[in-house]
Structures are given as C-alpha cells and as structure tokens.
Amino acid sequence: MIVSRRTFAAATASGLLTASAASAAELGNPDNPPQGRPAIKDNPRSSNVPGPQNKVLDAQFPSSVMPPSTDHGEVENFWFPFAQANRRVQDGGWTRQVTVKELPIATTLAGVDMRLTAGGIRELHWHLPAEWAFVLYGNARITAFDQDGRNYVADVSAGDLWNFPSGIPHSIQGLEPDGTEFLLIFDDGNFSEYSTFLPTQWMAHTPVEVLTKNFGVAANAFDQIPLHELYIFQAPLPAALKEDQLRATGPQGPTPESFAYSLLKQKPNFSSPHGEARIVDSKNFPVSSTIAAAHVIVRPGAMREMHWHPNADEWQYYISGTGRMGVFASGDNIRTKDFHAGDVGYVPRSMGHYIENTGDNDLVFLEIFRSSHYASISFSQWLGHLPPELVKAHFRFSDEMLKALPKNGDTTVVG
Ligand code: MN
Ligand code: MN
Numbered sequence: 001m002i003v004s005r006r007t008f009a010a011a012t013a014s015g016l017l018t019a020s021a022a023s024a025a026e027l028g029n030p031d032n033p034p035q036g037r038p039a040i041k042d043n044p045r046s047s048n049v050p051g052p053q054n055k056v057l058d059a060q061f062p063s064s065v066m067p068p069s070t071d072h073g074e075v076e077n078f079w080f081p082f083a084q085a086n087r088r089v090q091d092g093g094w095t096r097q098v099t100v101k102e103l104p105i106a107t108t109l110a111g112v113d114m115r116l117t118a119g120g121i122r123e124l125h126w127h128l129p130a131e132w133a134f135v136l137y138g139n140a141r142i143t144a145f146d147q148d149g150r151n152y153v154a155d156v157s158a159g160d161l162w163n164f165p166s167g168i169p170h171s172i173q174g175l176e177p178d179g180t181e182f183l184l185i186f187d188d189g190n191f192s193e194y195s196t197f198l199p200t201q202w203m204a205h206t207p208v209e210v211l212t213k214n215f216g217v218a219a220n221a222f223d224q225i226p227l228h229e230l231y232i233f234q235a236p237l238p239a240a241l242k243e244d245q246l247r248a249t250g251p252q253g254p255t256p257e258s259f260a261y262s263l264l265k266q267k268p269n270f271s272s273p274h275g276e277a278r279i280v281d282s283k284n285f286p287v288s289s290t291i292a293a294a295h296v297i298v299r300p301g302a303m304r305e306m307h308w309h310p311n312a313d314e315w316q317y318y319i320s321g322t323g324r325m326g327v328f329a330s331g332d333n334i335r336t337k338d339f340h341a342g343d344v345g346y347v348p349r350s351m352g353h354y355i356e357n358t359g360d361n362d363l364v365f366l367e368i369f370r371s372s373h374y375a376s377i378s379f380s381q382w383l384g385h386l387p388p389e390l391v392k393a394h395f396r397f398s399d400e401m402l403k404a405l406p407k408n409g410d411t412t413v414v415g
Contacts, residue, residue, distance in 0.1 A: 036069025063336040073333035082342045092120030092234035100189040106346040108370040109315040112184040112193045116174035123230045125196040126169040129186040132291040138180035144170040149252040153245045159264030163288040261285040274302035275413030282372045292374040298363040302415030304355040306379040312369035316345035322359030328352035
C-alpha cells in the first residue's frame with residue numbers, strides 16, 4: 001500500500017500508525033520531523049502558551065497560533081493591516097498607508113486608505129507613480145488635466161475605480177451625504193503619499209516676482225496664499241457636476257478617455273454558486289495601462305482556487321469577511337495566514353497560493369497587479385491539460401481522479 005501524505009497524517013492523528021511505522025522520511029516535510037497538531041502524541045500541553053499572550057490577537061490568527069501541519073519553513077511576512085498603519089488626521093479627513101516600510105515584501109505597489117468628509121478636499125497634486133483607486137464608501141468628485149490641455153471632472157461612487165497616469169495632476173473631494181473613503185494604489189512600493197507634488201508648497205517656495213511673471217498678475221494677488229501645505233482640508237461642497245464640467249472645460253474640450261470606471265456594474269467574468277470575479281485591466285479600462293485588478297467574492301466555505309500569477313506580484317486588499325491564505329514560496333517553504341477586512345496581503349510573482357473563506361459571510365477582496373493585463377494560472381486546470389499518464393506518473397492518481405481534473409469551464413472560485 002502506498003501511504004499518501006494525507007492518509008498518513010490522518011492515520012497518525014487517529015493513532016493507527018506510530019511515527020516510525022511508515023517511511024516518513026520519503027514523504028518529506030512536515031513529516032520529518034512531524035509538526036502541527038497531528039504531531040502531538042504523548043503530551044497535550046505541547047501546544048499551549050503558558051507565558052505572556054495577547055489573547056485578542058491570538059483569537060484572530062488561528063493559522064499562526066496553530067498552523068496547518070503542512071506549514072513549514074520560512075516565508076517573508078505577507079500581511080499587514082491598515083488598522084496598524086499610522087493615521088494622519090486633519091480637518092476634512094484622514095489617510096494611512098501601507099508601503100514597503102510597513103510591508104517590506106511589497107516592492108511593486110503601495111496602498112493608501114483615505115477618508116474625505118462631505119466637502120473635504122485632498123489638495124490638488126501630482127506624482128511620479130500612476131494612481132489607481134477603488135471607492136470603498138460614499139461619493140467623490142475627481143478632477144484631472146492632461147498634457148493636451150484637456151480637462152476631466154467626474155463623480156464616482158462606491159464600487160467605482162479611477163486611474164490617473166504618472167504625472168497627470170488631479171484632485172479628490174468628498175460629496176454628500178457623508179463624503180467618501182477609498183483605496184489608492186501606486187505602481188511603486190516605495191512611494192509615499194506624503195511625497196506628492198503640492199502646488200501650495202511650490203508657490204510658497206517660489207519668489208513672488210516669478211509668480212507674478214508666470215501668472216501675469218500683480219504681486220498682491222499672492223498675498224493670501226498658504227505658506228504651508230494643505231494636504232487635506234475642509235471646504236464647501238462643489239457645484240453641480242454639469243456646472244463644474246462646463247466651467248472647467250477650455251477650447252480643447254474634455255479628455256477623450258475616461259479616468260473612471262464602474263467596476264461593480266461590470267458583468268462578472270466568473271460567476272458560480274461559489275463566488276464571482278470581475279477583472280479590470282487595460283483591455284476594458286484603457287487608461288489603466290500599468291495596473292490590473294480583480295474584484296473577487298468568495299461565498300462561505302468556498303475558496304479562490306490554488307493558482308499563481310506569471311506576470312506580476314499580487315497586492316491584496318480585504319474588503320469584507322474572514323479568510324486564510326496559504327502561500328507556497330517554492331522548496332518546502334509554505335505558510336498560512338488569516339486575513340480580515342482592512343488587511344493587506346502580498347504574493348510575489350509565481351508563488352502558488354489559495355484564499356479560503358473561513359467565515360460565515362462573503363469574503364470580498366481585491367487582487368491588484370503592476371501590469372497592463374491580468375493573468376492567472378490554475379493548478380487544477382494545468383494538470384487537466386496534460387497527458388494523463390504524465391500526471392499519473394507524478395501523483396499516482398486513480399483513473400477516476402484523472403477524469404475529475406478540469407478541462408472546461410472556469411475554476412477561479414471553487415467550493
Ligand atoms: Mn494622487
Ligand atoms: Mn492570486
């Protein structure tokens with residue numbers, strides 16, 4: 001009889017085998033030496049924590065306190081919660097960020113969570129990286145201006161995206177009834193939201209004679225300019241959208257392409273009783289040439305299948321629900337971590353992973369990539385598209401199992 005790793009673990013757990021009975025060495029880790037709950041045989045106190053303990057945190061991270069027995073080795077930390085990010089609170093809103101300083105593994109993308117009150121403004125600015133955003137709550141007015149003198153003014157709501165390419169100047173303002181909260185993604189993990197180009201700072205640090213020459217006005221026009229950055233500030237609500245669009249548009253007209261996109265109004269690319277996925281990249285949102293994303297819903301008990309991405313690292317934002325992700329970092333290095341609403345996850349390019357809904361409600365999250373296009377390789381579909389003998393020679397699968405490997409359809413979320 002060939003003892004599979006799973007039947008071996010089950011057998012040892014139920015006491016049918018002793019640790020030395022099977023050829024554990026050939027099964028590889030975690031069986032040599034055994035780790036995890038099945039490894040505890042003689043002393044049930046092997047896993048308790050008699051020393052100092054943060055019981056609140058421990059309760060939220062069962063996959064760290066008692067990992068699956070298959071976890072092994074070392075994997076660089078791939079989790080950071082926005083709840084632990086320092087919040088910059090001003091009159092009109094707040095912001096907090098997860099960059100490579102908070103999550104060193106996340107080198108390709110950085111994320112910002114920002115709240116603006118009704119009327120609250122994120123100061124006019126621009127920056128080197130492109131900015132991709134997902135509206136989490138409420139309503140906002142965005143503006144932009146391009147290199148051909150064309151302007152853009154639009155309103156966005158929860159479930160909408162925007163994308164401002166590198167260097168394009170823009171602004172964001174909260175609308176009624178209660179402003180907005182949104183996630184910003186920059187295509188550079190080192191980028192800090194506090195290093196944007198702010199026009200208040202440029203003016204305050206430019207000689208007045210240069211300002212008067214540049215704008216063609218008298219020097220007293222600049223008597224009231226702020227001497228410090230505003231960054232976020234409370235302001236009156238803007239005019240009606242149509243009126244703002246009309247007054248901001250010049251002879252060159254508005255930008256030909258929209259900087260916003262209604263992702264949640266898009267028909268799902270994948271839909272089944274187990275969940276939904278909506279993909280957005282440069283194919284359906286052309287202005288988003290450097291960032292691709294998927295909005296994924298996993299029903300209770302279901303799972304975003306085992307897969308990897310051949311083209312880019314994945315930056316995740318958990319919108320709601322509870323889940324756990326296992327990351328396979330090659331070799332025998334594999335680690336499981338729990339995720340909650342507001343958490344950030346990160347999976348380097350080509351590392352295998354799955355995300356399982358471990359709660360009673362839908363698990364909703366964003367997969368975001370620094371790429372013009374979304375790409376994902378399914379583990380089960382790959383095996384289903386190989387000569388069956390080749391698969392059998394590796395895994396000793398039965399003919400029945402070989403037939404069960406998927407060849408058709410989409411297995412993005414399984415259950
Ligand atoms: Mn920006
Ligand atoms: Mn993924």
